[in-house]
Amino acid sequence: MEQLTDLKAILHSKRANIYYLEKCRVMQKDGRVLYLTEAKEEKQYWNIPIANTTVILLGTGTSITQAAARMLASAGVLIGFCGGGGTPLLMGNEIEWLTPQSEYRPTEYVQGWLSFWFDAQKRLEVAKQFQHGRIDYLRRIWGKDKDLKTEGFDSGDEDIAGALANCAAKIDNAKNVTELLVGEAQLTKSLYKAAVKRTQLGDFSRNAESVDDANIFLNHGNYLAYGLGATTLWVLGIPHGFAVMHGKTRRGALVFDVADLVKDTLILPWAFISAKEKTTEQEFRQQILQKFTEHKALDFMFDTVKDIALQGDKA
Structure with missing residues (x-):
């Protein structure tokens, strides 16, 4: 599995990816975060390069495992819950974003x-x-x-x-x-x-x-x-x-x-x-x-x- 320091190697301001996902399951597998889609005849896995990702928006028909959420948090990736087409954001536990928690952010x-x-x-x-x-x-x-x-x-x-x-x-x-x-x-x-x-x-x-x-x-x-x-x-x-x-x-x-x-x-x-x-x-x-x-x-x-x-x- 990648080390925590490796996951944060790319500065947030330089990260290139934002993902909007729907009708899939986000999970951790073999030290990577994947999303699983189910076609008519087979299941397909797609890798998410979390070290180069800023935000993941989870739309309709999605789920995420605890292991995947923990790994995304380790890489400093925000998770947003939303409806179809990326809008609107849904309020869960009175927050709009599931943010990685860290007491060592700059003051x-x-x-x-x-x-x-x-x-x-x-x-x-x-x-x-x-x-x-x-x-x-x-x-x-x-x-x-x-x-x-x-x-x-x-x-x-x-x-x-x-x-x-x-x-x-x-x-x-x-x-x-x-x-x-x-x-x-x-x-x-x-x-x-x-x-x-x-x-x-x-x-x-x-x-x-x-x-x-x-x-x-x-x-x-x-x-x-x-x-x-x-x-x-x-x-x-x-x-x-x-x-x-x-x-x-x-x-x-x-x-x-x-x-x-x-x-x-x-x-x-x-x-x-x-x-x-x-x-x-x-x-x-x-x-x-x-x-x-x-x-x-x-x-x-x-x-x-x-x-x-x-x-x-x-x-």
Whole structure:
């Protein structure tokens, strides 16, 4: 069996894999974590490279053995329980994620985070940093991604550049988190409009309950981003409840804050492009995971959260 140190050899920010599994059994066999699928005539085993995996989402019709859960925990892999298509996350024992427990995670990040969190004004300034980081990331990625440019998504385009500039100004002038949330919603609405124009999908209305492809892909992709956000916070030792944007009473809200850093940039355009091209959910998921890796989404989340936490009382 692999040694514990071997399993953690790959930094979380450099890991490439997120798994969504359904209708299978996850188990430990011969020192490896496998998932078993049952075809009509035979059973098939598939290996999960846990040392290079950040998150496993267990969908409908899945089960996991205690031995597999223990081995995943040893490798620092988060387990999320979800419904069909990766959404929504299910609450079990009042948690969204089954996180590997370790009392030896770093302390400087949570201490730095708490040094500003109880001050409403400092918390607002950090929320603004999150929003500016989100916009800067979108400008940078949409300005260089050749695949997106081929589909008409370019941060230099007049409508997109204007929406980003308008949102940046509102961030600077916001007097409270409510105003920040309004500006965020307006930007996302503008980006939806730009995406509809480029993919010619007709009338689109964002509704998590809708069954059209664009909404389904948005839901699916967002939960992949939530997995990265949850991983970032767990590794850095920051509890999910200390949010800066989504409110102090929403459980796990900081996961949503961190995921928002990349959602508009990577999930939104590919949800619309995939809907236009009538791709399957599996093809969409592979496209998103490829873009997560290509544009170092997890690195960006880690760097943003670490920089803010370490600035501590300067926030």
